[in-house]
Amino acid sequence: METVPDSVFEDGVKAFDAGDYRVAAEAFWHFLSGNEQTAEHYEWSEYYLARSFLRIGVNHAGVEYLYNVAKERKRPELLPEALRDIEKIRDLLPYDDELVDTDLLRSGDFGALPPDVKSFVEYQQGRLDLLDGRPAWAERHFDRLSRTSDDEQRVQRSALRAKLAQALAGLKSTHAQDTKVKRDTRVAAQKALEEIAASKIDDFKVKNDAKRVLAEVLFERKEFDAALKVYNSIEVPFLSEEEANLFLEKAWARYYKGDARGALGILLTLDAPSYRKYFKPERFVLKALAYKTLCHYAAAKASAREFLRRYGSSLEEVRRSRDPLTDPVVRTAAVQRKKPKRIYAFLDSLQRERDQVDRFSDEFGLATHLARIYDLKIAEVNRELDRVVKEEGIKVATELLDYEEQARLVDYEVSLEVFRRLKKGRGKKVVDQEAPVPLGSRQVYYRFDGEYWNDELHDYRYRIDNRCFGEELFE
Structure with missing residues (x-):
């Protein structure tokens, strides 16, 4: 040769x-x-x-x-x-x-x-060991990172990521039956999350992820004010699905802390066209619960039934077909999930790069070589995307059926509450009334007319009377 x-x-x-x-x-x-x-x-x-x-x-x-x-x-x-x-x-x-x-x-x-490269490898291998169910192996990698004294930014960033991975693994290990050891583990994990969120190390994504998990931990502990404070510090892209998810989490926190009006204000934001394309069926259930809390029974039933109207054809298709992806709503929601989105982004980049291959000379076979690499990989990623979307489609269909059950249950409970109120509430005082709109106030009140402006989406307030009577009829 x-x-x-x-x-x-x-x-x-x-x-x-x-x-x-x-x-x-x-x-x-x-x-x-x-x-x-x-x-x-x-x-x-x-x-x-x-x-x-x-x-x-x-x-x-x-x-x-x-x-x-x-x-x-x-x-x-x-x-x-x-x-x-x-x-x-x-x-x-x-x-x-x-x-x-x-x-x-x-x-x-x-x-x-070198230290910066070693720290990257240690973190990645520890993370992959956790995913493979080898926590002891992962701890060895993470412990070596936690003991590093190198103050190089990339080394410290890997150590911070390892700390987050350890906190998440600790929380995951406590999901089963509650014990003192598991409570101590959760406390330690919460402390680690707080330290990560407050860290001065420049890693926006890790600190943001830590805040989100910390907010969820506080929510589970019923510390709703603290959870809302953390939620408000999380930064997400404007008008993104991440922002829609954040709004929904904040709405649940407000509802459970007893602020039904605050929850309704956030849910009003999610009705904006910019967020309407995202698959968030639980918002109709939450809206119905919030109205029910304020004894607005007609509005509560309308919200529960709005879910059934919005997703009725999809529910019918899910029950009729063996493949949930035949319904366009389910398919779109499945593609929007995290794993399919990541695979689709990779596929999209492959296809765009494949278009550049023909610009290379094929005098020594480079264009042919690149075409083979990209064609094989595109075919492989397409197969993987189909498989993952099918898995997510089944999950979306299951969620849709679960939320249908919840919507019907809320509708039924509201009907019971109406008769209960008629029986027990006659002649009682109304509590928790909204203060009247002040005349001559420095604040200006505008009635919402259904028109959304992007710069107002974070500032909607929901004024609604509490129609419940003075006795404690509701939990």
Whole structure:
């Protein structure tokens, strides 16, 4: 076999340094395809080819070659740089988690590494051990991170992420029967979450995740004011599904703390067109419960039945068909779930990158090689997406049936309360009345006319009389 000379590799380096990444990629591919793996510059060519692909935006191909460099480890000096590039890709871009997490990081023994890279590997391997049900192995990785004295920002960020993973694992382990040990574990986990949320380390996502879990813990402990305070500190993209979820969690907290009007104000926000596209059927049940608390029985029954009107055809299709995804509402809701969204984002990036393949020269077979990589991966990810969407579709259908049962139960309970109030409430005083709208106040009150403005979505207030009588008829 006639080999490609080192001068081709050197030309590729010159093109790379000059910012001509397409020419560089073609040179490095020429060198790789024309030499054995024992060639002097083979691993360097793989690394430079990966970086060239990343600069062009052909990211998955770049990850494939970074994987080769990190997996084979024939050039120890390249390993830290390859792992640093992989860390950036994981944080910023859709990526092949099976290739990177399962095949590379889960089982890799990378030996001595610089502190920042070592901390990244320790955290990822600990996280993956937790997912695989090996908490003792995960603790070994996390303990090494927690003992680090290196103040480099990336090292501290990995240690903070490990601390969050440990707190979540601790909470998960306490879900079964309550014991003193489990209560102590939950207290320790809550303290860890509070420390993470207050940390000065620059990791917005981790601190935001910690706040969300902390709010849920406080909610479960019935500390609703504290939970609301934490919920209000969580930052999410404006008009996103994450914001809709946050609104709904805050509405439940307000309802359970006895602020039915506050819950109704938040639910009014979720009726805005910007949020209406998100699958949130429980809001109708919560709205009915809030109206029922204030003894607005007609409105409570209307809210419960609004759920049945909104999702009636979907419920009928779920019962009729063996495949819940035949209903468009269920399918759309399934695709919106976290795991399908992540896979779809990766598929979308693959398809966009595949369109760039034809721009490469095929003189030495690079375009053909890239087309094969992308076509195989796109087919594989499509199969995975179909499988995951089917799983989520079954979950969505089950949730829909559960909320239907709750809506019908609320409708029935409201009917009972009407007769109970007629029997026991005659002649009693009305309690918890709204103060009248003040005349000449510095605050201006506007009657809602059904028109939503995005800059007002966080500020709606719901004025509604409490029609319940003075005796304690309701819990």
